[in-house]
Amino acid sequence: MTSGRIDWIAVDWGTSHLRLWLMGDGGQVLDRRHSDRGMSKLKPDEFEATLLALVGDRLPAGRRVPVICCGMAGARQGWAEAPYAAVPCLPGTWDRAARPRTSDPRLAVAILPGLSQARPADVMRGEETQIAGYLAANPGFDGVLCLPGTHCKWAHVSAGEVVSFRSFMTGELFALLSTASVLRHSVATTGEDQAAFSAALDQAMARPATVATDLFSLRAESLLQGLDPVTARARLSGLLIGIELAGARPYWLGQEVAIIGAGGLADAYATGLAAQGLSPRRTDAEAMTLAGLAAAHDALKGQL
Amino acid sequence: MTSGRIDWIAVDWGTSHLRLWLMGDGGQVLDRRHSDRGMSKLKPDEFEATLLALVGDRLPAGRRVPVICCGMAGARQGWAEAPYAAVPCLPGTWDRAARPRTSDPRLAVAILPGLSQARPADVMRGEETQIAGYLAANPGFDGVLCLPGTHCKWAHVSAGEVVSFRSFMTGELFALLSTASVLRHSVATTGEDQAAFSAALDQAMARPATVATDLFSLRAESLLQGLDPVTARARLSGLLIGIELAGARPYWLGQEVAIIGAGGLADAYATGLAAQGLSPRRTDAEAMTLAGLAAAHDALKGQL
Known part of the structure; x- marks a missing residue:
């Protein structure tokens, strides 16, 4: 753990687990924390307390800290629904983030939307942020991204957009x-x-x-x-x-x-x-998640 | 339930369940009984008591009743191992049945072997008895038997033998x-x-x-x-x-x-x-199981 002023918090809130990073204002990771309190174990009104239990000790008084979340926290059964953006589209449709209200005034939460495809029907939540991170690190990439996992995703990326994908x-x-x-x-x-x-x-x-x-x-x-x-x-x-x-x-x-x-x-x-x-x-997947969440933070910080 | 003298008992003892039929000496079914005490829930020394709990009330004194079993009771972890017969072979290799000793003198148990195939590696326990029953009812059948289930079997049958099969x-x-x-x-x-x-x-x-x-x-x-x-x-x-x-x-x-x-x-x-x-x-699967067990009983009854 590194001491330092927390600028914002990056969160990957999946079905079974939750990982987060306390970010400094130079983009450095001050601390990593994780929990097994994934979306599937929480009711909507339990997300804020879960987050506070993990990071409450590091939140400053008198200031709102942006919390940028990707993943299943944005599902219908999650913290607040962030409706899917339909491909073809940018992987990061940050302006459509869900903004759950919090009781604690130190939190300013944004939950990033996933992507959907009508035919063949498909969805992703979380991987779109890794794709956005990859494109931030590799601008102009034209090709296919493979994201292994529980439901491995294959995404065709061209001109900065996700053209199609399958799980x-x-x-x-x-x-x-x-x-x-x-x-x-x-x-x-x-x-x-x-x-x-x-x-x-x-x-x-x-x-x-x-x-x-x-x-x-x-x-x-x-x-x-x-x-x-x-x-x-x-x-x-x-x-x-x-x-x-x-x-x-x-x-x-x-x-x-x-x-x-x-x-x-x-x-x-x-x-x-x-x-x-x-x-x-x-x-690396973690690096791409962080890069995508950082890109979202940059895009959203004036609004949070 | 029909009253009458029990001639023998037909048993299909699978992984998760056990079904048996009390058979009269004219080949008629006197009674059917079943239990969820399948092979996976039993130690080898618990099979006899499980069987007695189901049929003990109907066993005659002073006479051994043949009990013909197919299925997972013959697995290595079952009542007594009945080693596989390797295809190509007859579906019913009754003379290789396992003969567990019983404490109760009214029981004479035979457990029928399953079939194995070396390449591609495959095994069956129980379906071979249905195949034997089908061939008893349809002598001369040359073709393919499909036996849907947890692990569906396809068996090529020719000249009375199982030539090959896959699960x-x-x-x-x-x-x-x-x-x-x-x-x-x-x-x-x-x-x-x-x-x-x-x-x-x-x-x-x-x-x-x-x-x-x-x-x-x-x-x-x-x-x-x-x-x-x-x-x-x-x-x-x-x-x-x-x-x-x-x-x-x-x-x-x-x-x-x-x-x-x-x-x-x-x-x-x-x-x-x-x-x-x-x-x-x-x-029908049940009819073929019974027909196969009856064929085995006919073949073995002099030895039981």
């Missing part, structure tokens, strides 16, 4: 299959096997239709042939990311692709795309 | 997605929409790779366009059965297909296959 349930499928299906008996909770991952990815890209049976084979190989649980985990990941890459081919084929993400999951997408002959750029 | 995790995926994923907010727990089912099935058969994003669209259409939850349920079913039919095409294309199953799930597979120009036969 894949890959991360949620992996979590459900590895912890709540019959495969839980056969799949390790951690560990990597690069060769097994790559082979399964190739298999699913070549024959996406058989994924539902190739998944069951992991259980059968475990029973019949003692399949190593770490190998099974890598193959489960490879099958699910492989079918996603097959389905997302219109997004990445022949495109400049950048992956916004961190850790093993982003590595897995990078490996998969490299096997298709791409050289995806890599950039 | 698809479709039923388990439907259960997880409709109750434990983000789609649970958008999908009704009951209800049918035939047109929506058929359109989603066609969509998934034509573009299996995009299923993971087409699934997310159900959530997005619900949020953006108020998609009817019954329609969403039908589309979820259509997408998952559609990708299965695409992956199982080598099994059903140009084949005589019979569906062993009951209710809406079997109807859904029948509808999907009919849309591909097939006229699948339909037969």
Whole structure:
């Protein structure tokens, strides 16, 4: 933790968790804080108290501190609904931010809108801010952004706008299959096997239709042939990311692709795309969230 | 319940449930009983007491009653392991049944083996008995059997043997997605929409790779366009059965297909296959289980 005057607070308020950054007036991060009080655990009138419990000790008296939020806090069941902006549009439609009233006079809260697409129907909340951050850091980028996560997003970006996007349930499928299906008996909770991952990815890209049976084979190989649980985990990941890459081919084929993400999951997408002959750029998700929230803060600060 | 002398007991002991039939000496069903004490809830030494709690009142003194079991009671974690028979083989390899000892002298238990396949790795426990029942009722059948369920099986049968088979995790995926994923907010727990089912099935058969994003669209259409939850349920079913039919095409294309199953799930597979120009036969799963267990009883009764 760094001491210093708090200029504003950056917040990524998701479904299951909340992360925030206390920002200094030179753009530096003074402190990071997080909580498991995500949107799904809160009623609308509990958001302010949750925020105060995390940052109340650092709020100055006699001054309103801008709080810029992205993510599910802006959902209908969240703190205050920030209606989606429909693509094609800028990733940051800051002027449409929701402005919940607060009881504490030290807070000036803005919740940034997500993006929607009519056909195929799709939505995002939070990733649009990472995209805005990426474009702030890489002005003029024309290509595709891949944002791995529970619902991985692929966004086609051109002339500063999000042209189209699609979400894949890959991360949620992996979590459900590895912890709540019959495969839980056969799949390790951690560990990597690069060769097994790559082979399964190739298999699913070549024959996406058989994924539902190739998944069951992991259980059968475990029973019949003692399949190593770490190998099974890598193959489960490879099958699910492989079918996603097959389905997302219109997004990445022949495109400049950048992956916004961190850790093993982003590595897995990078490996998969490299096997298709791409050289995806890599950039950190937290940094892009902060850059997007900072861009929103710059745009909104006269109004807060 | 019918009174009469019990000749033997037919048991289908699955992972989550147990169903049994008290059989008269003319092959008639005297009584049916069931319990939720499936294999997954029992230690090996609890199976006998579970069985006695269900049928002890009807067991005669001074005589051993054959109890013929199929299903997960024969798994490694079950009552007594009945090792898999490897295809190609007869569906009923009765002479390899496991014979757990019982404390109660009125029981003579045989647990029928499942089937395994080395490449692609696959296993079944219980469905082989339905297949044996189908072949007992339809001698000379040459074609493909489809057995919808948690892990739907497709079995190629020729000259009385199971030649090959594959399991698809479709039923388990439907259960997880409709109750434990983000789609649970958008999908009704009951209800049918035939047109929506058929359109989603066609969509998934034509573009299996995009299923993971087409699934997310159900959530997005619900949020953006108020998609009817019954329609969403039908589309979820259509997408998952559609990708299965695409992956199982080598099994059903140009084949005589019979569906062993009951209710809406079997109807859904029948509808999907009919849309591909097939006229699948339909037969009841419970009747085939009983027919298979009866065939095993006939084969084993001299030894029990």
